[in-house]
Amino acid sequence: MDGHRSGSSGQDGTAEQRQRLAALPPGRLGDAVRMILDHAYDVVARLQPSAEELDALVQFLTDVGYATDARRQEWVLLADVLGLTDAVMAGVGPGNSRATPSTLPGPFYRADAPALAMGANLCRGGAGQPLVVTGLVTGPEGDPLAGAEVEVWHANAEGRYENQDPDNQPEHNLRGRFTANDEGRFHFRSIRPAGYSLPDDGPVGQLARRIGLSLDRPAHIHFAVSAPGHQRLVTSIFDGSDPAIGRDALFSVKPGLIGDFRPEKSGVSLSVVLVLDRDAASQRSSEEG
Ligand SMILES: [Fe+2]
Numbered sequence: 001m002d003g004h005r006s007g008s009s010g011q012d013g014t015a016e017q018r019q020r021l022a023a024l025p026p027g028r029l030g031d032a033v034r035m036i037l038d039h040a041y042d043v044v045a046r047l048q049p050s051a052e053e054l055d056a057l058v059q060f061l062t063d064v065g066y067a068t069d070a071r072r073q074e075w076v077l078l079a080d081v082l083g084l085t086d087a088v089m090a091g092v093g094p095g096n097s098r099a100t101p102s103t104l105p106g107p108f109y110r111a112d113a114p115a116l117a118m119g120a121n122l123c124r125g126g127a128g129q130p131l132v133v134t135g136l137v138t139g140p141e142g143d144p145l146a147g148a149e150v151e152v153w154h155a156n157a158e159g160r161y162e163n164q165d166p167d168n169q170p171e172h173n174l175r176g177r178f179t180a181n182d183e184g185r186f187h188f189r190s191i192r193p194a195g196y197s198l199p200d201d202g203p204v205g206q207l208a209r210r211i212g213l214s215l216d217r218p219a220h221i222h223f224a225v226s227a228p229g230h231q232r233l234v235t236s237i238f239d240g241s242d243p244a245i246g247r248d249a250l251f252s253v254k255p256g257l258i259g260d261f262r263p264e265k266s267g268v269s270l271s272v273v274l275v276l277d278r279d280a281a282s283q284r285s286s287e288e289g
Pocket of ligand 1: 106108220222
């Protein structure tokens with residue numbers, strides 16, 4: 001780079017740091033710090049940041065801390081927007097799973113969604129395109145899971161959840177809990193959700209805007225499914241026709257999670273299949289015969 005020292009002299013400047021870190025006793029924490037700093041030293045060597053730029057980094061991290069309180073977790077937002085959360089979650093599950101990929105529950109989940117009768121309407125108020133969702137819950141071999149509990153929640157036609165919009169939406173609007181029938185099937189009515197943007201009024205949103213990282217979330221419906229002997233599945237089905245489908249801010253859109261919202265005489269319909277992995281205990285007992 002013009003006007004800067006060469007990369008190799010920068011690397012020499014960190015020789016002692018690298019040496020000292022290399023001498024640390026083995027362990028995951030020390031390994032993680034060493035690997036992260038190895039990359040950080042490379043960045044310093046290549047970009048040769050000024051003291052002011054280091055100050056700006058420290059100020060950014062300070063701002064993220066100040067923006068975090070009981071209601072808002074800016075650090076989690078930072079990890080999410082940088083793709084770190086999704087990268088870690090992708091490595092946690094079993095590699096050969098046939099289960100529906102999981103996604104983060106997000107900040108708008110409520111554990112107290114009301115139990116509703118099959119076919120009920122989630123919409124308690126507000127306009128939107130009518131939506132009918134039919135679903136099937138199965139185990140990894142396609143075996144229907146009768147009696148599975150299916151929690152559903154989604155944003156309204158303006159891309160807002162009831163718990164972030166209490167002045168305009170009734171309590172528990174667009175959320176409910178259903179019990180799958182003997183064939184593992186369920187259905188309900190609602191309105192078509194719209195996509196939304198993550199907040200850009202804090203340091204993480206401002207960073208994303210500055211460097212051109214997407215804050216858009218394509219429209220989606222959240223599901224959390226439980227059935228005895230199976231791992232709980234938390235996932236989202238996305239609207240494949242949403243223009244933001246290729247730039248989800250949280251990197252959650254996976255091939256198995258893109259839904260087809262089909263036009264109907266009045267409104268749209270969506271069909272979903274949600275596949276759960278067996279839990280460790282029932283997997284062991286089936287292997288033992
Ligand atoms: Fe969401």
